[in-house]
Amino acid sequence: MDLAASILSGNRLALARLLTQVENHTPEGRQALDLLFPHTGHAHLVGVTGAPGTGKSSLVNQLALFYRRQAGKRVGIIAVDPTSPFTGGAVLGDRVRMRDLAGDPQVFIRSMASRGSLGGLAHTTSALAQVLDAAGFEIILVETVGAGQAEVDIARLAHTTLVVEAPGLGDDIQAIKAGILEIADVLVVNKADHPGVENAERALRGMLELAHPVRRVFRRHGQAVTVEAPPPAGEPVWLPPILRTVATEDKGIVELAAAIDRHAGFLRQGGDWARRERARLESETEMLLQEALNSRFRAGIPQGKYEMLMARVMERRLSPWEAARVLLDGRQA
């Protein structure tokens, strides 16, 4: 109660403390989340994902600076990437000028302490974002490493997801992106001053056209011409734009922020904003329900019975599925 009130009044120390409690799934954190929940729903959650080496931390840094200086917005940053300098003192540390953001009371930076968090990384990240949202941060940038399923799940929680690429990372890394592309709202080719930027952009465009087959190639006077097919009547369509940036030199950031803003407008216009919110809140409710259901059920099983069943599973006399059924039916009887 106190903690939630302190956060609503802008106390940064209370904010930091609550984020830790939320990350550790304490009952106090749970309670504060409940009290803060009515104050959420105002922030624009922007996921920034990409392979290591794409410079996405620098990009997050420059975007945050833009939102502070040009747009006057309050910015939260959640880094879920163990290689990110935002998680403190990692390899890239020197490349990102964190001191540009440090000390600004309108910026709050938080890194996830561990990958193997209770209840799933995506849900913990979502809860942290809710706290920052309630605390009045208007743009929340969530940085993930963009390789595994957990990162894809986190990206799904965002309203807008940027997928960051860089030239010259090799074919292997290109291939990984296939799954990541599905979640991209905006594609960024960072380090656009490096050689190979055209190739990287072409590869992305090719993959995009596979994923979003709205463009069609026609032949005109014997030459291939790409023509945009008309979008389906009556519903707006968003084709992920591909933007070039050089984050370390602050190039392309204004255009990127504009694209992010246009995407938010698109989401609100077509009802997708509410749909994404609903999906996120629904998945959170489901997880909490499942946790509670499970712990209630478990409290009713005598430990000896569980041990006995697991011993029979180890002996291959009972399959895991059969053991689960015995536990369930024993409880019912």
Added chain:
Amino acid sequence: MDLAASILSGNRLALARLLTQVENHTPEGRQALDLLFPHTGHAHLVGVTGAPGTGKSSLVNQLALFYRRQAGKRVGIIAVDPTSPFTGGAVLGDRVRMRDLAGDPQVFIRSMASRGSLGGLAHTTSALAQVLDAAGFEIILVETVGAGQAEVDIARLAHTTLVVEAPGLGDDIQAIKAGILEIADVLVVNKADHPGVENAERALRGMLELAHPVRRVFRRHGQAVTVEAPPPAGEPVWLPPILRTVATEDKGIVELAAAIDRHAGFLRQGGDWARRERARLESETEMLLQEALNSRFRAGIPQGKYEMLMARVMERRLSPWEAARVLLDGRQA
């Protein structure tokens, strides 16, 4: 029943069909898994994980060839890596001579169709491995891309986990490994004919010493000397060895297979084999229990009530946690 019997009699078509059903979580697949379960527990599950570009697919290929030709063992391969040539026609395809394995009736290669599988990637992979185990495959190589939490979870299911590295992949990729190292039983520096192999090996050794602080540095005549501290009395200790390979030239494969074999011996000797089995079967039972519990509970909630609660959550009048509690308590009343 028929399907399970066909698989036990060595029918490859039935095996392929069941693997698809298991991947799709069909009731028929579930039933066959139950029937096959008493026949499992014989295979050695070897996880092979590493970043894209480390050549781990080539390594899996060479290991499989070794097990076939030198050890005469039946080999199953499960590729959970979307960039793997084993998943069919990917970028690296030409580099791995898949035809060495294709057509061998004692080898079975399976790739996971999708990353977003029901019930979790790790559990689906475990179920596929169980089927191959029951079908008599003695070594099951599970290839994962080794970057996200899902891959770590899969690696945890294996008896032995190889973490594959390669020289010159850059600092960013080195940093990612910190979390992966914890699960490594054997470290492989593949592409050991490339420049930078010493650096890669040194970096790994440094990280290993942080993770497994068994070595201690002493000073002798003013010079730092690294001395192995004696292992704790009465319990065997496994220090992950670091091995060099050049998979494309079949170099170091015999030594790697020997290390894998020694690790299996270590696990069996100290009781860790049974402990890992138990952890895997327990986590499987838990997941099945949770699924069943959840669907039973859900069947008892009128759809209208759920919708009404979610609408109130969307309006921020109820938190997800409060909604979950109403669902639970409504059920109890």
